[in-house]
Structure formats: structure tokens, C-alpha cells
Amino acid sequence: MAKIAFILLCHKDPDAIIAQAESLTVVGDYMAIHFDARARPEHYARIREALKDNPNVTFARKRIKCGWGEWSLVQATLNAVESAIEAFPRATHFYMLSGDCQAIKSAEYAHDFLDRDDADYIESFDYFNSDWIKTGMKEERLIYRHFLNERKHKWLFYQSLEWQRRLGLTRPVPADLQMMIGSQWWCLRRRTVEWVLDFTRTRRDVMRFFRTTWIPDETFFQTIVRHLVPENEIRCRTLTFLMFTDYGMPVTFYNDHYDLLLSQDFLFARKISPEAADLKKRLGKLYAAADQSFQISNEGRRLFHFLTGRGRIGRRFAPRFWETEASLGRGRELMIVICKKWHVAKRLCERIRATTNIPVIEYLFNEESARLPDLGGIQTTLEKRTRHRRALMRMLFDYHDTDRLVICLDPANIDLMQDFHADKSSTKILDLECEFTDSYLLGHARRVGLAGDQTPQDTLERLLPTIRYDIVFEKERIRDAGFEHLDRIRESASVEENVPPLARFLGIPIDTAWEIASTPHLFTD
Structure with a gap:
């Protein structure tokens, strides 16, 4: 029977993290937590104290400071995965989560779902030929070296990029890899995770390459898993339900979205609003519930765009x-x-x-x-x-x-x-x-x-x-x-x-x- 080790990357709201860990481990699943080293020390101490007696919770041995778009997010994930592999030998699957995620199915449903198909669930689309990236940089993420964070040092970030362009300082991607891209919310089998960790130890050239790419959490695991695992054992999808507005911003779910979330063909959902206390409470109880049935209609995305589109009247195409x-x-x-x-x-x-x-x-x-x-x-x-x-x-x-x-x-x-x-x-x-x-x-x-x-x-x-x-x-x-x-x-x-x-x-x-x-x-x- 499947037993899940959740890999949780988080940086705020210690009480919600504690509640999330307790609700997901009460049925026998596991959790490895990486709490951002930039976060307030007293928050981390509160989490450690509250969960110290829970044998199904472990923590990344090394915490690092994380920044959006940086390699640090991948490194934090690897640190948490290594701790989970060591602490939970009975874990069969490893599932990436954030503090904004909540289960929208019961543990019974999730375990049965994973038992039915011996496969890895991870989005992995061809980096250069797909249209997964809608706007902004594409090949520039890979062929140039990125040492600065675009959000913290915007001017220097783009100056560095421009100088590399002028001087022709491009670099090739690793010759034996097909670069892939997709959502960072994956669920991988234990064997796959062990292969990825072995790969990180033996392929230092690949690790050097990814450390200076931009937004590697959308490319690293997606590329390495596709490189290591036979294609027929990969399901190119995420098990976490998430939607984006037409402005590229993630849709936030609130208390009145409970029925909509349960009817989607996914195991988790993000982002749950921090203010949606009732929704979090109901979903927290759901994971441990027994004999739950779920009617899957999967209309969430169409329904969202229908409802929001009613309030945004205008012409898509300006006339010439x-x-x-x-x-x-x-x-x-x-x-x-x-x-x-x-x-x-x-x-x-x-x-x-x-x-x-x-x-x-x-x-x-x-x-x-x-x-x-x-x-x-x-x-x-x-x-x-x-x-x-x-x-x-x-x-x-x-x-x-x-x-x-x-x-x-x-x-x-x-x-x-x-x-x-x-x-x-x-x-x-x-x-x-x-x-x-x-x-x-x-x-x-x-x-x-x-x-x-x-x-x-x-x-x-x-x-x-x-x-x-x-x-x-x-x-x-x-x-x-x-x-x-x-x-x-x-x-x-x-x-x-x-x-x-x-x-x-x-x-x-x-x-x-x-x-x-x-x-x-x-x-x-």
C-alpha cells in the first residue's frame, strides 16, 4: 500500500504548518519540512517544538535562504528529500507541497489512486518546442548564467544578462539531456527519487549548469526525471489542482470553493487563502476521513473562466x-x-x-x-x-x-x-x-x-x-x-x-x- 512522504517547503504561518503536518501524518503518512532560513527563528522553533514528538515528521538537516527563481528552492527540496529518504524507509511516494496546499481527497482515496498505477506524476514538456512559457525569457533562462535574483537586484540582473549577450557568453545545455519544463508540484516514486539523488552526486557538470539557470524549480526535476525514467512510467501531469488568471497570477481558493475543489481530479489544491479558516478546517478533517466517495466532474477551470469572464467585458483584439x-x-x-x-x-x-x-x-x-x-x-x-x-x-x-x-x-x-x-x-x-x-x-x-x-x-x-x-x-x-x-x-x-x-x-x-x-x-x- 502506498505511503506518502510529503516534502513541504514553507516560510510563514507556523500554526498552519503545524496543523497541516498533523492532519497529513495522522493516517500514517510522513512529512519532511524545510522552513526557509530567512524566516523568523521563533516561528521555526515553534514548529520544532510542536512536532518534536511526532515520529512521522522530520526536518531538512540543513536550512537555506530561499529566493524565488533561484537554485536555492531546488537545493532546499533536495535537502528535505534526503532527510525523508533516510527517516522514512517505508515511504513509497514523495509528494511536493507548499504551505498553501491542502488535501482535497481522503488518504484512502490518495493511496488507492497511487497504488493503481506504478508511475511518476510530473509535468515535463519539451523546453524549446512547447508553449509552456507564455511570456518573458525562454532560452535566456538556460544559455546565460544567472547569479543574481531578478526581484532583489532587478537592474543588475538585466545588466548582467545584457553584457553576456553583447560578449556572446552563451553556453550549451548538457549534451545528453533533453531540457524539459513543467509545474514544480510533483509526486515521484521512491525509486525515482533515489535515482535523482544518485544523479546529483555523480553528475557535477549538470549540477553546475542548473545552479546558474533561472527558475530551475520548473526545469531541474522535470528534466532529470525524464532522463532517468522510461517514458511509459511518467504521467505528464500534476496531482495538485492549481489555476492561473489570464494575468499569470495563481487563483486563490476561499471558503465557498469546498465542493468545487472536491470534484476535481486531483489529490491536493493550491493556493488556499490564509483567511479561509473554514475551508482549511474542513479539508484538514477530510484527509483522515474514512469511506468517502468523490464525484469527479473536473469542471473547475472552465467554471472559473466563465464566472470571471462575466465581469470583464471588452474586445480581445483591437481593430487595425x-x-x-x-x-x-x-x-x-x-x-x-x-x-x-x-x-x-x-x-x-x-x-x-x-x-x-x-x-x-x-x-x-x-x-x-x-x-x-x-x-x-x-x-x-x-x-x-x-x-x-x-x-x-x-x-x-x-x-x-x-x-x-x-x-x-x-x-x-x-x-x-x-x-x-x-x-x-x-x-x-x-x-x-x-x-x-x-x-x-x-x-x-x-x-x-x-x-x-x-x-x-x-x-x-x-x-x-x-x-x-x-x-x-x-x-x-x-x-x-x-x-x-x-x-x-x-x-x-x-x-x-x-x-x-x-x-x-x-x-x-x-x-x-x-x-x-x-x-x-x-x-x-
Whole structure:
């Protein structure tokens, strides 16, 4: 049976460290602690005193001063690992933690999870060919020598880098290693950890190289483990659930995130807010709990981006100067059908296509697979279509040799509606107002990844009002935008009531509008 030795790197909050150690070792697991030598001595003394009688806790024999991005973080990890290897001969796995991490599964679940698959869990992506590094330095982390901390000595750090560039003082990476990168939160088997320690003693050249790389905690273990362990025994993932905002900052979890965390396919989570006392208390008890079942839905990341995205309205792509000045063309008429239920809009558009001569294009800014002609490559991706939207629409008018064109948009695309409305051409909008049952909203949440088949019912019940409000919020934004030609047909209205707005929108006779409005099962889900 798996027995875990947790490798804990920490530098603050001694009471939380003590509680974390006690909750993780009460079931028979182990912990090796490295407490930053920069931290307050009295805090370290309090931790040593509180845990001195716990046989399942040990401490790194040598404490060092740690700095973000420095080799010191790797060295501190190695010091704690060496102490754990010596103190806990029965430990089968070694799991990296920080003081901000908490278990989100029970020990029974974690042990069974590790027993099922004889493998190491560590992210390790090709350093030079992957896009794991989103911004900032990449190869410069490795090919130049970094002796200073960028956060403490910013000017000197970049001056050193610039002088090395000017003098051509680059260096090769070790020839026999494929450089890898990934999260520093790993879980390795005992055999793997022993191999890594042996490697550090025999390959002094590699150790010299990594000591002067920048942010080596994202590359050292990731590279060495991939070098030593067969690929089929490595699972390229972390078992610690963590998320980042689109600004690159880690997401912090609070008291009301308990159910969300438990439903993720991970064993631990970070970062737990220091103020989330109730969450820490509940998670602390969870690890020692017996006979716990967990419904894994894994919707956490999509749900987070959905909820935060609602409050951040704006255009991702700024229009080019030549696009903002360009026009779809005076005398042209763009008719936009908006509907959250895409199948309803498509059903209406199919009827428009069959009863009129107006070309119709469905959700071209929402669906990659929308049926579009070859326009020289501008139509190939959603990103290109959105960025060059006016140029794309001009080309579609020209391709269909028409001055009247119907397209479908999701109600969330108000930025596109406003951009087209501001054009010299004429823009009309038809809002298909549908009714949304709870079952439909739940299905929608599952389709877009906000919920899974195993999402707990109470989580779904809390999610429903948010999704419903999001739809209402989009409608209100459209109403408040002041569009000059905005018509609406409703699911709750009769055919007679829907005919006039449809006739105005399309500029067609009443009898033709009646034929379209009376389409069988138009609003049926």
C-alpha cells in the first residue's frame, strides 16, 4: 500500500504548518519540512517544538535562504528529500507541497489512486518546442548564467544578462539531456527519487549548469526525471489542482470553493487563502476521513473562466486602423440574427434561405466549422475572422454578389454588433427570445464544460442562477446598446405577433414572413 512522504517547503504561518503536518501524518503518512532560513527563528522553533514528538515528521538537516527563481528552492527540496529518504524507509511516494496546499481527497482515496498505477506524476514538456512559457525569457533562462535574483537586484540582473549577450557568453545545455519544463508540484516514486539523488552526486557538470539557470524549480526535476525514467512510467501531469488568471497570477481558493475543489481530479489544491479558516478546517478533517466517495466532474477551470469572464467585458483584439476606417459599403444591409439557442437560429435561417434569395451564414464568428467559401485564408480561423471582421464581411458581400446578407451571432458578441452598427452600411438585428428551462441550462452547462455528469446536485443548483443571470445580462446589454433597428420575435408569442417584426427585419412581404414564422417546431429544443 502506498505511503506518502510529503516534502513541504514553507516560510510563514507556523500554526498552519503545524496543523497541516498533523492532519497529513495522522493516517500514517510522513512529512519532511524545510522552513526557509530567512524566516523568523521563533516561528521555526515553534514548529520544532510542536512536532518534536511526532515520529512521522522530520526536518531538512540543513536550512537555506530561499529566493524565488533561484537554485536555492531546488537545493532546499533536495535537502528535505534526503532527510525523508533516510527517516522514512517505508515511504513509497514523495509528494511536493507548499504551505498553501491542502488535501482535497481522503488518504484512502490518495493511496488507492497511487497504488493503481506504478508511475511518476510530473509535468515535463519539451523546453524549446512547447508553449509552456507564455511570456518573458525562454532560452535566456538556460544559455546565460544567472547569479543574481531578478526581484532583489532587478537592474543588475538585466545588466548582467545584457553584457553576456553583447560578449556572446552563451553556453550549451548538457549534451545528453533533453531540457524539459513543467509545474514544480510533483509526486515521484521512491525509486525515482533515489535515482535523482544518485544523479546529483555523480553528475557535477549538470549540477553546475542548473545552479546558474533561472527558475530551475520548473526545469531541474522535470528534466532529470525524464532522463532517468522510461517514458511509459511518467504521467505528464500534476496531482495538485492549481489555476492561473489570464494575468499569470495563481487563483486563490476561499471558503465557498469546498465542493468545487472536491470534484476535481486531483489529490491536493493550491493556493488556499490564509483567511479561509473554514475551508482549511474542513479539508484538514477530510484527509483522515474514512469511506468517502468523490464525484469527479473536473469542471473547475472552465467554471472559473466563465464566472470571471462575466465581469470583464471588452474586445480581445483591437481593430487595425485600416479596418476601423473601412466600410462594408454604403447601400449594403447586414441582418444579424442573435440567439443563445443556436439550433433555433439555424432552423430559422434554413427557412429564410428556402423562402427568400437572401444569402445566410450561420455563426461564422462562433463556430470554426461554419460553412464559408475560400476567401484566401482570412476565413480559416475564428481569430482571423474576428480580427478582420469588416474585411471578411466585405468579401462575403462580394462573393455572394449581393447587397443584403444574413448572419447569426451569439448574444455574447455585442462588440461585433456595435462595430457593424457603427458602419456606414445599414445593420438590422433580430433577437430570437427563447425560454430556458432548468434542464436546458444544465445541458448547456455540460455541453460547454461548466459541469460534468458527476457534478454534485447542490453545485448544479448553485450554478443555475448564475447561468440564467448571464443570459439575462447579455439581453440587457443588447437592449441598452441603443441599436437603431432592433426587432424581436418570442417563443411565447403567437405566429401573428411574430410576423410583423420578422417582415420588418428581412424587408419581405407579410405572407412570406408568415410562412417563415409558422415554421413547425421553430423553438423546439
